[in-house]
Amino acid sequence: MLPAGRVEGTLLCHVGPHRIAFEAGEVASIAAPDAGAVSAHRAFQDSGGFQRVLVTAAGETVGVDGLEIDSEVLSVLPPSPVVAGASGGSLRGFVITRGVLWPLLRLDGFQRYLRGLDGEGA
Amino acid sequence: MAALESETRQSYLVFACGSSWYAVPAEAAAEVVTFPELTRVPGSPPHLLGVFAHRGEVIPVVDMSLLVGGVTAGSRRAVLVRLSRGTLALTASSVAGVSALMGALEPLGPSGVHVHLRGPVKSGSRDVAVIDPEGLFDHLSQGG
Numbered sequence: 001m002l003p004a005g006r007v008e009g010t011l012l013c014h015v016g017p018h019r020i021a022f023e024a025g026e027v028a029s030i031a032a033p034d035a036g037a038v039s040a041h042r043a044f045q046d047s048g049g050f051q052r053v054l055v056t057a058a059g060e061t062v063g064v065d066g067l068e069i070d071s072e073v074l075s076v077l078p079p080s081p082v083v084a085g086a087s088g089g090s091l092r093g094f095v096i097t098r099g100v101l102w103p104l105l106r107l108d109g110f111q112r113y114l115r116g117l118d119g120e121g122a
Numbered sequence: 123m124a125a126l127e128s129e130t131r132q133s134y135l136v137f138a139c140g141s142s143w144y145a146v147p148a149e150a151a152a153e154v155v156t157f158p159e160l161t162r163v164p165g166s167p168p169h170l171l172g173v174f175a176h177r178g179e180v181i182p183v184v185d186m187s188l189l190v191g192g193v194t195a196g197s198r199r200a201v202l203v204r205l206s207r208g209t210l211a212l213t214a215s216s217v218a219g220v221s222a223l224m225g226a227l228e229p230l231g232p233s234g235v236h237v238h239l240r241g242p243v244k245s246g247s248r249d250v251a252v253i254d255p256e257g258l259f260d261h262l263s264q265g266g
Contacts, residue, residue, distance in 0.1 A: 015164075018161075018162050018164070019161060020164055040164070043164030043165045044162060044164060045168075077175070077178075077179075077180045078180075079180065080173070080180060080181065080182050080208045080209075080210075081207055081208060081259070081263040082170070082182045082184075082208065082210065082259065082262040082263050083163045083166060083170065083173060083182050084263070085263070085264075085265055086163045086164060086165040086166045086170075087163075087164045087165035088165065091163065091164075091165075093180075094161070094173065094175070094180045096175060100159075100161065101161040101173060101174065101175055101180065102161070103161065103163055103164060105164070110164070113165060
């Protein structure tokens with residue numbers, strides 16, 4: 001088992017010009033776009049669609065524009081308290097790969113956060 | 123009005139963000155940096171421009187102008203404010219330097235971020251809002 005501050009196997013996702021990442025083990029499957037998925041664009045205050053869908057073990061879905069798989073062991077840098085509450089508390093920290101920072105999120109918590117935004121917008 | 127004429131005992135780093143001037147206690151102002159391309163944090167408010175990695179720490183960048191309801195200063199420079207709980211980067215369109223300030227340190231408003239801005243204070247002829255770094259950090263950490 002890896003220490004809490006590391007992840008092995010990461011899904012690096014693109015959302016418009018933005019980046020987010022999830023631990024690969026949290027993603028049960030990757031699917032084609034489906035009308036029931038909630039778009040990660042909502043977390044960046046835009047209304048873009050999505051090309052790929054990440055499916056949680058519970059069957060919930062989050063849409064992103066594109067993704068890459070990183071198999072390296074990555075250190076997780078802790079979030080500042082100033083940003084720790086963003087995305088409904090689903091932010092685990094940050095990883096550095098491909099020469100840039102990626103916010104590392106808990107997929108189920110992020111999905112719930114996005115659903116909550118949908119409720120606010122309804 | 124004696125308080126208005128008093129000189130603060132601390133030294134402050136005075137900087138501009140947009141058309142407004144701010145000051146932070148000099149002992150908390152670690153350095154002035156030019157930050158790289160930022161990483162946006164999903165779900166963060168507009169005044170939190172993003173984060174960057176600096177010396178092993180992921181530092182949030184805050185645009186004070188946006189935070190107080192103005193328009194973005196659009197600067198790539200920031201004052202790093204180092205606290206025991208972490209570091210904040212406050213965007214700075216210009217940095218005037220370290221000086222003592224003349225004036226009082228009363229909250230500039232009854233609520234919101236203005237509780238953590240103190241004054242009225244002058245640095246030379248400039249009106250300056252003194253930032254209470256600990257209070258601002260708490261305010262931002264609570265989603266303010």
